[in-house]
Amino acid sequence: MEMIVQALASGLAMGSIYALIALGYNITYATTMSFNFGQGEFLMIGALVGLSCYVTFGLPFSLALAIALFAGAICGYALEKTAIRPVRHILIAHGWIMSTIGVAILFKNTAILIWGANQLTFPSPFGNEPIRFLGAGILPQEIFVICVTVAIVALVELFQQKTIVGKAVRATAFNQEVASLMGINVNVMIVGSFVMSSALAALGGVMVAPITTAWAYMGGNLGLKAFAAAILGGLESSRGCVIGGFLLGITEFLIAVWRPELRDFSIFTLLILILILRPTGLLGVKKVEKV
Amino acid sequence: MKKRFLLSIPVCSILMILVGASCFAQNTIRIGVDTPLTGSGATAGHYLLWGAQIAADEVNAKGGVLGKKVELVVRDDETQVQKAINNIKELVFKEKVPAIVGPVNSGSTIAFLPILQKEQVPIMVLVATAAKITEMYQNEPKSYVFRTALPDDGQVKAIVKYVVKKFKKIGIAADSTGYGQFGQESLLEEFKKYNVKPVEMVKFNLGDTDMTSQLSKLKAAECDCVIVYSLGPENANLMRSADKINYRPAFVGPWTFFHYEVSELAPRVSNGMVGVLSSTANDSDKAKEIDEIVRKKFVKDKFYPFTFIAVSYEGTMLMLDAIKRAGSTDPKAIRDALENTEQFQGISKLFTKPFLNKDHNLYQAEDMFLGVWQDGKVVKVVD
Numbered sequence: 001m002e003m004i005v006q007a008l009a010s011g012l013a014m015g016s017i018y019a020l021i022a023l024g025y026n027i028t029y030a031t032t033m034s035f036n037f038g039q040g041e042f043l044m045i046g047a048l049v050g051l052s053c054y055v056t057f058g059l060p061f062s063l064a065l066a067i068a069l070f071a072g073a074i075c076g077y078a079l080e081k082t083a084i085r086p087v088r089h090i091l092i093a094h095g096w097i098m099s100t101i102g103v104a105i106l107f108k109n110t111a112i113l114i115w116g117a118n119q120l121t122f123p124s125p126f127g128n129e130p131i132r133f134l135g136a137g138i139l140p141q142e143i144f145v146i147c148v149t150v151a152i153v154a155l156v157e158l159f160q161q162k163t164i165v166g167k168a169v170r171a172t173a174f175n176q177e178v179a180s181l182m183g184i185n186v187n188v189m190i191v192g193s194f195v196m197s198s199a200l201a202a203l204g205g206v207m208v209a210p211i212t213t214a215w216a217y218m219g220g221n222l223g224l225k226a227f228a229a230a231i232l233g234g235l236e237s238s239r240g241c242v243i244g245g246f247l248l249g250i251t252e253f254l255i256a257v258w259r260p261e262l263r264d265f266s267i268f269t270l271l272i273l274i275l276i277l278r279p280t281g282l283l284g285v286k287k288v289e290k291v
Numbered sequence: 292m293k294k295r296f297l298l299s300i301p302v303c304s305i306l307m308i309l310v311g312a313s314c315f316a317q318n319t320i321r322i323g324v325d326t327p328l329t330g331s332g333a334t335a336g337h338y339l340l341w342g343a344q345i346a347a348d349e350v351n352a353k354g355g356v357l358g359k360k361v362e363l364v365v366r367d368d369e370t371q372v373q374k375a376i377n378n379i380k381e382l383v384f385k386e387k388v389p390a391i392v393g394p395v396n397s398g399s400t401i402a403f404l405p406i407l408q409k410e411q412v413p414i415m416v417l418v419a420t421a422a423k424i425t426e427m428y429q430n431e432p433k434s435y436v437f438r439t440a441l442p443d444d445g446q447v448k449a450i451v452k453y454v455v456k457k458f459k460k461i462g463i464a465a466d467s468t469g470y471g472q473f474g475q476e477s478l479l480e481e482f483k484k485y486n487v488k489p490v491e492m493v494k495f496n497l498g499d500t501d502m503t504s505q506l507s508k509l510k511a512a513e514c515d516c517v518i519v520y521s522l523g524p525e526n527a528n529l530m531r532s533a534d535k536i537n538y539r540p541a542f543v544g545p546w547t548f549f550h551y552e553v554s555e556l557a558p559r560v561s562n563g564m565v566g567v568l569s570s571t572a573n574d575s576d577k578a579k580e581i582d583e584i585v586r587k588k589f590v591k592d593k594f595y596p597f598t599f600i601a602v603s604y605e606g607t608m609l610m611l612d613a614i615k616r617a618g619s620t621d622p623k624a625i626r627d628a629l630e631n632t633e634q635f636q637g638i639s640k641l642f643t644k645p646f647l648n649k650d651h652n653l654y655q656a657e658d659m660f661l662g663v664w665q666d667g668k669v670v671k672v673v674d
Contacts, residue, residue, distance in 0.1 A: 117329035
């Protein structure tokens with residue numbers, strides 16, 4: 001039926017965004033056993049900065065994308081400096097949970113001050129005409145999102161497996177103390193992982209905004225669903241997080257075909273079920289790797 | 292001994308200044324305003340505030356009310372029911388305002404009306420439209436609820452009258468808030484009078500950006516007309532979703548079809564959308580004057596729905612006029628003065644004894660008409 005095709009198409013697109021954010025959760029969790037609870041707000045920053053660049057200043061979309069990425073990276077650096085580094089040694093108290101939530105609230109309210117509280121339209125650089133495919137309509141922007149996400153995920157995978165720096169990141173994730181004994185600058189690795197995950201979220205924001213509209217409140221729900229995706233796939237596994245993201249997106253939209261008002265409810269029910277039945281997530285078995 | 296004496300001088304002076312300052316502060320007429328300035332209802336919330344502000348400024352320019360300046364005490368309810376309730380409690384018990392104007396959301400209004408009726412503080416509802424709002428206390432000897440917003444039962448009458456003439460299979464898409472659900476109830480009640488039943492009804496939440504599944508259901512039921520009952524952002528997202536699945540029935544809705552977000556849609560998507568209006572910026576000289584102020588201070592060249600500003604302005608003017616006629620800031624006296632309003636010169640109409648009818652609504656069904664989007668502009672529907 002065309003409804004199922006429509007659900008699959010939109011679900012894949014939304015799932016790509018969840019996958020990007022979930023990958024961000026994985027990167028920082030792997031290196032520091034902590035992550036940014038306000039990841040959704042970085043998505044929002046990317047979306048709004050991208051909107052200002054593209055619409056207000058009239059810059060070409062690729063430049064707006066790059067600037068949004070850069071903005072995300074800078075905010076990620078600031079986050080690590082202010083909310084992660086000072087509380088890292090208090091790991092048992094998990095101080096980073098409170099501090100990252102605090103930073104998230106700060107960012108959201110600053111965004112409201114700068115961009116207002118309304119939903120802002122982000123015209124897609126690929127036009128608003130849906131492409132008809134097997135009875136369903138898919139926006140060119142959605143195809144763009146899926147392609148870019150697949151490319152980015154492949155790049156990150158390549159980076160982690162094949163480059164020396166990638167291997168250093170994995171070493172830090174495996175055991176921080178031994179890695180530093182081996183001459184790896186652990187601090188740089190940690191800062192780098194936060195910068196990368198924030199940049200990924202910001203990229204996701206610019207890409208999803210033409211589909212969902214950009215507004216200061218967009219981060220909360222998306223960040224939470226991406227978190228559910230990461231748990232679903234397994235926080236420690238990068239492949240798990242990405243697969244979890246796609247899976248969650250498709251499930252969400254398929255359930256919406258059946259009963260639209262149960263959409264959010266069913267996702268979080270699924271999350272609870274996974275936590276009960278398989279707490280480490282679908283792919284979250286800790287692998288022993290030789291670095 | 293000496294030290295304590297010396298200390299008492301600054302303390303006494305500060306106390307005197309504070310007492311003096313508070314006396315000074317009483318020299319304004321304070322009206323409480325509860326409106327959403329953030330969240331889904333923010334766009335309408337700002338229209339409400341602008342209309343009220345324009346009215347207050349105009350009255351102040353003419354010397355104020357009872358010799359004092361008018362001051363609006365504004366609280367943001369963030370489009371949340373609980374926050375609206377808290378705001379009303381703060382305005383009534385802490386700020387002790389004699390009258391309230393606002394808000395936007397019907398769900399919030401219905402939730403806090405009992406407080407105002409119990410504390411006997413009058414409210415002029417400026418934008419919330421659910422029929423229940425004025426029905427709640429209309430059989431009591433003294434209802435403290437008044438409204439200038441276009442009541443839903445009137446909007447619903449206009450919508451249903453138009454729709455049963457032209458379309459065979461009617462669907463309803465309503466949001467899950469008090470506004471959407473009570474609106475749907477009112478629609479169903481009105482349809483019964485014509486012996487018509489909608490073939491499919493779907494629901495969505497505030498903040499949803501994708502309604503393709505709900506629309507697919509309506510498409511499967513072969514609806515040639517869909518009545519949409521929600522706010523601006525959701526209306527716009529629904530239209531975009533319909534465009535995605537290439538579903539082009541006639542879309543009809545209440546006055547929220549003229550919210551700003553709908554004006555941002557590509558004309559290809561918004562063309563043919565029919566909504567309810569009560570006034571346009573060209574209706575009279577006063578209308579043009581207000582339109583100029585709004586354009587200069589707030590929106591410049593952007594589109595905005597004139598009706599929202601108009602009813603907020605008129606409601607605030609009515610409240611201030613009632614305070615003048617009551618001759619005091621006693622809430623009970625203000626309520627009585629409101630109910631006994633003999634005549635009110637609205638922006639484009641003269642109203643006679645508007646609140647002596649039972650339901651305290653300034654606008655009735657016959658005051659409303661329909662408008663349609665054409666190439667990004669709103670045009671009156673001519674039958």
